[in-house]
Amino acid sequence: MATTTAAQKRAATKAVYDAFLAGCPSRKLLDRISDKWVALVLAALGSGPDCAGEPRAMRYSELARLLAGVSQKMLTQTLRALERDGLITRTATPTVPVTVTYELTGLGLSLHEMMRGLKTWAQANMDEVLTNRSAYDSRSR
């Protein structure tokens, strides 16, 4: 039926695109790293407090103190998610009271490196974006 061809084409396109989205590794990656606290935990474990040091293990309370403003709920949730993905390891030492440390895995370290590339782009270009933004705003107002 020639009259349904166009509609069929569009449906096919949508199906392909939906599948692309659902399976897209980039989308999954973005979903993970775009989380505010994920990025910060990664930065903390990967580069220390000032984002300029060495990767090192940190305790739960140390992270909580460093990421000022994070709620316990979000910190725990974030750490669990990263552990689940194999990006960090959780180590509990049965002292009294218990001591728990978190550390980047090789995979987590690799992700951290990738995010430094992102950081480089941001430092090089976000000023221009911000300039464009305020120029646009003053024009339309």
Add this chain to the structure above:
Amino acid sequence: MATTTAAQKRAATKAVYDAFLAGCPSRKLLDRISDKWVALVLAALGSGPDCAGEPRAMRYSELARLLAGVSQKMLTQTLRALERDGLITRTATPTVPVTVTYELTGLGLSLHEMMRGLKTWAQANMDEVLTNRSAYDSRSR
């Protein structure tokens, strides 16, 4: 007063960290690109429908058709945000009815290149993440 020193220290740390967060270019970049439709529009304008072609201008309706599932509201909102940031240009041709095309700027193209690096990491490593994820789930259940 020596008794307030610890509290003062923590308050100072928090203040520094809050300032770091507010001004951090990386944070602003993440806020922009983590948006689902931003990433998709960038990919569409930068690499064509199949993410493998050349950067080219596209019409509003063409984008709407390609990004199957996007609402008019979100598409318009996304395009406005990208235009505001100087990442794409909007060109309206006064035909009847009006024709509007969107195209990446140099800055937008540069961002698109950066995101291809992210895509590379995702394609190389997300499989491992997904494996870890299901292993973790089957362990704890």
Add this chain to the structure above:
DNA sequence: CAGTATCCAGCTAGATACTG
């Protein structure tokens, strides 16, 4: 110390309807 459990306010995405 290192969490877990619960509740709720705020924002946002999407559906829907309308227009120059």
Add this chain to the structure above:
DNA sequence: CAGTATCTAGCTGGATACTG
């Protein structure tokens, strides 16, 4: 064709309180 306007349901994140 390319939008704008409005409404609302659902999710997310934070505050709070409790615990092995």
